[in-house]
Amino acid sequence: MTMDKKYLEEIQELRDETKPTHRATVQSLEDLIYKPISVLDHGFIRVIDYMGDDSAIVQAARVSYGKGTKQKTMDRGLINYLMRHRHSTPFEMCEIKFHVKLPIFVARQWIRHRTANVNEYSARYSIMDKEFYTPSRDHLACQSSINKQGRDDILQGEEAERVLMLLKRDAEQCYASYDEMLNEDAEGNKPDPSRDGLTRELARINLPVSFYTQWYWKIDLHNLFHFMSLRGDPHAQYEIRVYVDAMLEIVKNWVPFAYEAFMEHRFHGSNFSKSGLDVIKKLINGEHVSQETSGISAREWGELMGKLGKV
Amino acid sequence: MTMDKKYLEEIQELRDETKPTHRATVQSLEDLIYKPISVLDHGFIRVIDYMGDDSAIVQAARVSYGKGTKQKTMDRGLINYLMRHRHSTPFEMCEIKFHVKLPIFVARQWIRHRTANVNEYSARYSIMDKEFYTPSRDHLACQSSINKQGRDDILQGEEAERVLMLLKRDAEQCYASYDEMLNEDAEGNKPDPSRDGLTRELARINLPVSFYTQWYWKIDLHNLFHFMSLRGDPHAQYEIRVYVDAMLEIVKNWVPFAYEAFMEHRFHGSNFSKSGLDVIKKLINGEHVSQETSGISAREWGELMGKLGKV
C-alpha cells in the first residue's frame, strides 16, 4: 500500500492531538488508532474510533447478574463464561469503527453482514481512483476439485503470466475508457472541451469488481466476532480472510480477555452434531465405530474425522 | 430519585478518573458523563459512554461524497443537508450508551425499538428492589374521549386519593408477598429457616409492571433520533416522553449541529400527504377549499388544519 502524502499528514494530525476523557480507554488501541494497516496490494484497514473495553463487557453483564467484581481475574473468568454460554448481549456493549479500503468483490461479501453501519465512497458523486487488485503469484489458485489440495493448486509458469497480464490489461483499458467517458480532470475541467462527458454514475459501470472502494464500517463486538468467525474460516475467500487477520490483531489489542475467549470457544472451537457426539462417546469408550454404522453420510464422516485429527 | 451512597461513590470514582485519548471528544458531554439525571419518581438516565461528535458525521459522509471540509459552518450546513434529504447512514456513525432506570411498563414500550443493544437487570438471577412508580397528582389523567382536552382530564379530589391509595397498597402487598415467597435476605440467609423459598424467576411474577427495572442501552444516533421522534411525540405516553426530554438535553450537549437539524426537520417538522399538499397550494393561491371538495376525510382534515394552525 502506498498512501498519498496528504492523507498521511491528515492522519498524523489526528494522532498528534490528545484530549482528556472520563471514558473507558485502552492504551494499546490508542497506539494503533488512525494508523493504516496494509492489506492486499492497495488496501488497508484502520481504527477510527472505539467504545468500551473488557471491563465494559463485565459492567453491562453486572446489570444482568446483579453486583459484580472489579478484579481483573474475575473479569476474565466472567467473560469466558459469557462466551461459553452464548450470552452475547454484553459483547454488544463494545463498538468499533473502521475505515477500510478493499476491492469491490470483497466489499460485496462483506456487506452481507447486515448488523453494522456503513458509509461507502460514492462513485455516483466522486471519481474513482485508478487502483485495482492483482493477486500475488502465490495466490493464483486454480479451480479445485474436491479434496484436491497442496502446491498443485497454484497456477504455474506461462499460465500464471498470462492470467496476470489479462487482469492488468483489462483493468487498465476499462479505466482508460472510464476516464475518457468522464472527460473530467482532477480540477473538474474538460480535457476535451468539445465533449460533454458521461455522468459519473454511468461511467463507473465500466469498472471491474477488482477496483478498490472504501468505506467507514462500524460494528459491535458480538457481531464483529460473528463476522470474523465466518469470514476468517478456511472456506472463506483468501482476499477477505486477510482483512480478518488484521482485525484479529486489532481486537487482541483492544479487548484481550474477550479475544482470548473468542479464540478458545468460537474461532478454534468445534461444533458436533448429535450423531457426531455419539461417535465421540463410543470412541472414548474404546468401542469400534464405522461410517456405515454411524448413520452419518460419507462426506460428513470425513468432516468429523477431520475435526478429530483422524485423517 | 434517591440513590444509594455506595452507587454515588462508584460514580464519583469513575468521574474522578481522566485518561488521554486520540479519539473524538466532546467536553460538554464529558461534563455530564456517568451522572444520573432524575426521571419520574425513582428513575434516572445517565450516559455511560459515547462515540463520535458532529465532525464524525461529516467525516463519514465525506467518504460518500469525496473530499470535504473542516470548517464548522460547513459541517453545520452539510449536517443540515444530510438530515433534510434523509441521508441517514452518516448519523449511524455516532453511538451512545445509557444506563436507564425505568418502570417495567415503560421498558415494554421502549424495547419495541429493535435496532439497539440491551442488557437488562435480571429478576431471574437477582432480587428486585422495592421501588415502584406512582404518578404525581397532576398526571392522573382520566380516560379521554376524542378531542376532550384540558383541565378536566386530571382526576380530582377523592377519586385521585383513592387511585393513589390503591396503586400504593397493591404494589406494597405484592412486594411483601414476593419477599415472603423468596424467603431470602440481603445476605442470602433464610429469614424463616423452616422453609425453602420460591425460586426468584417465579417469585417475581407477582410484581406489577409499575416496578422499576434497569438496563444498559446502546444505540446509534440515527436510530436514537427515530426513537425520540416516535416516543417524544405528544401521542406517546407521558411516562416515556420524560425520558426523551432528558435524552434531548443530552444530545444537544453531544452533537449540537445534528440536534439542531433534527429538531428543525424531524422533531418539529411536518409531513403532508399528496392531497394535503394540494390543499396547501390552493390556500396559498387564495383559492377556496373545503373538506368536502378536498377528498380528505373529516378526521384527517381536522389533523391537517391543526398542523396549519387553523383550528
Add this chain to the structure above:
Amino acid sequence: MTMDKKYLEEIQELRDETKPTHRATVQSLEDLIYKPISVLDHGFIRVIDYMGDDSAIVQAARVSYGKGTKQKTMDRGLINYLMRHRHSTPFEMCEIKFHVKLPIFVARQWIRHRTANVNEYSARYSIMDKEFYTPSRDHLACQSSINKQGRDDILQGEEAERVLMLLKRDAEQCYASYDEMLNEDAEGNKPDPSRDGLTRELARINLPVSFYTQWYWKIDLHNLFHFMSLRGDPHAQYEIRVYVDAMLEIVKNWVPFAYEAFMEHRFHGSNFSKSGLDVIKKLINGEHVSQETSGISAREWGELMGKLGKV
C-alpha cells in the same frame, strides 16, 4: 386454556375457507393452521400464516450454487449440508406468523429476540382480561443452589399452598383495583357514574407480570431456529420452554428436513472449545487427562464431562 366461543367460531370460519394458490403449500401445516395449541394454564400459540417449505430453502440456495435438483433425497442432503456449514441465508427464505397468548414475564424474555415482527395487544387502548398465570404444583421450584437437583427442588405441602394462595390473592386484588380505577364496563359505560375513571394506560400499571398479553409474531426460519435453540435450552425458564416445545412440533410439520437438520446439528449438537477438543482427542487416543493438566477451569471441566456423558 378455555377460549371464548366467539373466537372459536371466528377461527372455524377461517378454517372452513379454502382458496386455490400457486404458492408452495404444506398440507400437514394446513391441517394445523389457525388452531390454538394450549400452552401453560391460559396461553396458546397458533399458526396464522406461513411462506415456503423445505423445497423453498433449496430453491433459494440454488441461486447461490447454480442449477440444483428437485429430488426429495437431494433436497434433504443439501439442507443438511447448509445447516452443518452455517449457511443460514437460505433458511431465512421461509417465514411463519404466529398468534401467541403468553404471560407478560414470558413476553419480556421473548421480545429480546429482535429479528422478528411484532404487534402486541395494547393495554393503552384496550382493557386487559382477567387472566393470569399460576404455576402448577409440580413446577413450584425452590431457588436452587449450584448443582442442587432433583425432587427437593419442588416446594412441598404448606409452603406450596401458601405460595399459590399469595399469587392468586394478589393477582385478583390487583385486577379488582384495575377494574375499579378504570370504572368502565364491557359496553364502555361507567359502573359508578359519579367518577371519571383513570386512563387505561395508567390503570394497567397495577397489573403483575403474571397477567397474559397476546401478540402477532412473525419470523423467518433461521431466526426461529436461533430463538428455539436459546429458549428451548435447559437453562431457559420453564415457562418459555413450553412455547418452544409447541413450536418444534409445528416446525416438524412445516419443514421436516430443515427440522431434522436443526435437531441433529444445533438443538442436540454440542460446541467444544479448542481445549475441550484437545481433551477429546487425548481421550480417544487412550491418553490420561485430568482437569489439572487440561488448562480448563474446574467448572468448565464439569461442563465438558457432562457433555461427554462422564458424570
Add this chain to the structure above:
Amino acid sequence: MTMDKKYLEEIQELRDETKPTHRATVQSLEDLIYKPISVLDHGFIRVIDYMGDDSAIVQAARVSYGKGTKQKTMDRGLINYLMRHRHSTPFEMCEIKFHVKLPIFVARQWIRHRTANVNEYSARYSIMDKEFYTPSRDHLACQSSINKQGRDDILQGEEAERVLMLLKRDAEQCYASYDEMLNEDAEGNKPDPSRDGLTRELARINLPVSFYTQWYWKIDLHNLFHFMSLRGDPHAQYEIRVYVDAMLEIVKNWVPFAYEAFMEHRFHGSNFSKSGLDVIKKLINGEHVSQETSGISAREWGELMGKLGKV
C-alpha cells in the same frame, strides 16, 4: 429480456400447479406470480411467494387495538390511519419474496437496505453468464451541473456512439478474458487441456459492475415501502428506479389499500421543516415572506418553493 426456454418451462410448470390453502390469498397477485417482468435490457423481477393481504394488516393491528371490523371500507380507513400516523408494525406482517436479475452496480445500492433476506447467485461457485447492461440512447445522461436540466442532459451523436462502443467493447473483452482464464466449458471440460484454469472466485474479479447478477430477495411490506420511497425518489439512479416502478405495480395488485395509503402519504407526500411550515402559514395568511427573512438558506428555500410549485 430474453429468457432461456428451459427456464420459461420451469416457470410454466410452477404456474400450472394449483393447491388449496386456508391462508390469505390475493387473486390478482396469483395471476402475476412466478412471471418475469422485464427491467432494463436483460434484467427482470418476479414474485416467488407472498404472505398476507390488506386484511392481514388490519388483523395484526386489531391485536393492538382490540376488536376490529371486517368491512372493506373500514379496513381501508384503518390502513390509511396507520400509514398517516407512522404505525409501521402492522405493515411488517405482510411479506413478499422476489427473484431479481439486476446489474451488479444496482445490486450494490440495493443491498444497502439491510432489513431483508438475500440469497445471491455466487460467482465463487458458479460461472457467470455473458450478460451486461448497456444504457439505451435516451438514458446516456451527461454529468449535470446544479440546476442544469432538460434535453442537453443526454449525450448526442458521435459522443454517444463512442460511449456505447467503449462500454460494449470493454465488457466483451473482460468476459473473453474471464472465459479464457476459467478454461472451463458448460459441461465442466477444459477447452485447453494443457492448462489448469484459474479458480472461479478469482477469474470473476475481471468482470465490470455492469454485468448482471441475480438473487432471491425477501422483505416485509413496511421495509419494502421504505425501500421504494428512497430508491423510487427522483434523486435515485435511473437504473434502480425502474425496478421500483415494477415493484409498485406488483404491490398495487397485492395490497391495494396499503398501496393507496403509501402513495398518498409517503411516496407523493412531502416533509416540511419547522421553518418551512412557518413560511407556509404566512403565505396562507397572505403575508409577505422572502428567503432573506425566513432564516432558511438559499438552497433550501429553492427546495421549499419547488415543493410548493412556485418555481
